[in-house]
Amino acid sequence: SDSEDVSEAWRDLRDVIINAACAVLGRMERIKHKNWFDGECEQVTNKKNQAYKRMQQRNHTRGAVEEYREARRKEKRLHKKKKREYDKQELIEPEHLSSSNKIRAFYQKLNKSRKDFQPRTTLCRDKEGAILSSDEAILARWVQYFEELLNGNASEQAEGITIDQNQGNFEAEERVPTIKVVEQAIKLLKNNKAPGMDLMTAELVKFAGPENAEHLY
Template sequence: MEKRASCGYLLPELWHNQRAQCFVVLGKVRQRVIGWLPINARISRLRIKGRFFSYSIINVHCPHEGRPDDEKESIYAQLEQVYDSCPQRDVKIVIGDMNAQVGRERMYRPVIGPNSLHAVSNDNGQRCVNIAASRGLVVRSAFFLRKDIHKATWRSPDQQTENQIDRVLIDGKFFSDIINVRTYCSANIDSDHYLVAVCMRTKLSTVYNTRRSRTPRTNTEQLRDTAVAMEYSQQLEAALPTEEQLGAATLEDGWRDIRTAIGCTAIAALGTTASNQRNDWFDGECKQLVEEKNAARAKMLQHRTELTWNDTDRLCATMCRDLEGNLLTNECEVVERWKQHYDEHLNGDAVVDGSGTTIDLGARAVDDRFPAPDLQEVEKEIRRLKNNKAAGIDNLPSELLKYGGDALVRALHWVIVKIW
């Protein structure tokens, strides 16, 4: 029934018809197509599945201004039938070459906007406005303030006349979903029509509804057993990189080896635990409390007064101390002291060459007042870690560090000194 070359949708008998309407769907959107209905050479419809609403996109090519009225009425009657056949909850969009010059007449608003390229609507433009008004549509392409070169959609064969005859209509309930419509006259599409781009704010459905597999949680409860904790510590000591290996490794490589050793040893010695099943704890009492909280917040917002800049506290340093410990209160002196402070800690060392030019060596300034922590300090802080806390991005609970033994303390001390 159809030809799908490079994800295109077109009837086989219309492959060589220059007026045939088709859709070209790219990327992952192909897997979201849930329906395609070819009507004739001038009208076709494509349905795309969305997360909240599906989208029915009707592509239409209306007769030009000089065609007989019967032919125009026939096409617009078919367009109305196709539009009415769309599911009621769908976001309905009509696009294509409608050969309709829509003006800026006030009597047609709000169906049309004030920024159309033309001042007066022609016969096709009036038919476009009539069908839009009867079906609750809005000519969205006439609402955006653009330069004329970004409004025109077709250039005549004499290369002098430009018209805006390609239209984008959308259901008025979803007026704000289209946030931009403009043409790109420089796009090489081998046509006398310009490329019309429509930017939409929408949410499409998920292509694959597969849940991400969760990382297994280490059974840290096993560490309460002294024998298991001792076995874990011994296995981890054998798995951790030696001091010689760490000395020859970079910070990233060394930490990767340490992290891998902790994770693999923990799974081998302690095993994993199943995730807890969720309980239906949100009962009527919880619902009542939430409603009371929302009511109290609404009351607070109702009586809240708007704060001005003069009423807010400004975070600014009004005083500080110099290197000798003297208190500085002058604003210029305070700013200069902060500049000196950050120059010392962030901008590195600087030297002055023979010509008097200051050269920044880029080296980090060493502050002897804050030496790197020793082994005992690292061990003390590890012992102070709390149990039953959520693990970080490395998926290493604090219990695995606390029961890792002296070898793990030395490895973590190497990491901290390396960073310091």
Template sequence: MKILSGDFNAKVGREHIFKPTTGNESLHEISNDNGVRGVNFATSKNLTVKSTMFPHRNIRKFTWTSPDGKIHNQIDHILIDRRRHSSVLDVRSFRAADCDTDHYLVVENVRESLAVSKQTTHRVHMERFNVKKVNEVEGKEQYRVEISNRFAALEHLDTEVDVNKAWETIRENIKMSAKESLGYYKPKKHKPWFDEGCTKLLDQRKQAKLQCLQDPSELSGDNLNNIRRETSRHFRNKKREYLKDKIDELAMNSKNKNITDLHRGINDFKRGYQPSSNLVKDENGDLLADSHNILNRWRNYFSQLLNVHRVSDVRHTEIHTAGLLIPDPTPFEVESAIAKLKQYKSPGCDQIPAELIQAGSKILYVQRTTSNYFYLA
């Protein structure tokens, strides 16, 4: 389904020659130059102008109002593929939607029957612990006390117990300790500077706009303009304060040699908000949205990436296997392995980041027996 929508700056009229493409419910009688060009474009691409095909009152048709509030035009349109034009149920503008602009919101109702294959995949929601508290003295000490109390019950753990059951016990104790002392990570907002004061000003501006629509007098217009200016000024000041605090935070991280947080803050400024997307590109650079095509693309990519040896090379390659008897790791080896864990990495299926193991390392490998070293490893 191809849908083209936006500000065309085109008045589409009700000329008889344009009716197959535009219908007979436009706000304007005669098309302007941009309107004729828009209709010709729609005809050449086998599209229809659905925004001028539904009967509504005039206040539901116009999409733009002049600054003096006396001129109303329908210049925002929605075009759709002629084959799917029956999927559009209604198109109208909503004046009450407040975006502080001279254009009104145009809403399209679309209904489409799609054939979707039933999939039994289940998405696993993983909650992340707030590992930033581990870097703080108070949070780290609280976590150590919590994990020490929980592991005190494992002092007399049977050394002959199954290794998987022992690891499940240790894993659950680590997760419960982190939950009680650190809590979960709260995702940051897109606009952290947007607080309750901004919300109240937005509500006031919305009420003033509704009042101006219901009573378009000079007094209500002046009131709306005053609230608009106050809201814009407040937003600018809040954003400037937020940017100043972020710059001071970056300077403090640079001074304290906190390189990780410094680079994270710089990347937030450079990249800004980036919505998550599952789309990938094929060999030609075109986007793929279908799950089957995406899966094939990843399969081909990894097959080309990993199959770097020829078949003849693989056949003559000698494979060295480890010995059958491997001694248990010593306490020093476990301690060294924990110290070498990389931080700021996503946890695996056990949902335990490396920071939690390193923060409780003294409890995890000092108070345990040799068998428990093996369980932890």
């Protein structure tokens, strides 16, 4: 079918571009984010664990218990120190990036620090326009909406989008874009964006050459 031919042609083009990029640019390894728990922290934690085992083996003698408590105090002090230093560095780095005009890196750092927890809220409106927030009310509204669709009363609003069968021109065909439109669309692709499932970034599409636009067309 035509859709299968288009999909196969796209996969072939994608593979050619990605293979060429890997051959010329190479592959970039993921950069592990820094963490405050380093080798020194691991060492002091291991010493505390060893002291705990000795305390168990010696039936909690006074000396063994005191040795374990001291090891645990050292661990807590070091961990607090490392965590404090790490947090301080996390605050200094965005300030440095901002002052050195590395705006993109600054916002990446800022977004990373804000992604720890982001509550997601889902809302919709009832027929009178009142906002519904509870899961039960939202579910009931969608049931009501789809029942009205099935009954032929499709002139409704769902999440702010008006659906009206009487106003739609479903027989109108969209014009096929010209090669100039395709070239302009490629130029307008934004850089520094994460690739999708095909692993194709905007930069790869842009710098694949003029023949790429013809293949996409």
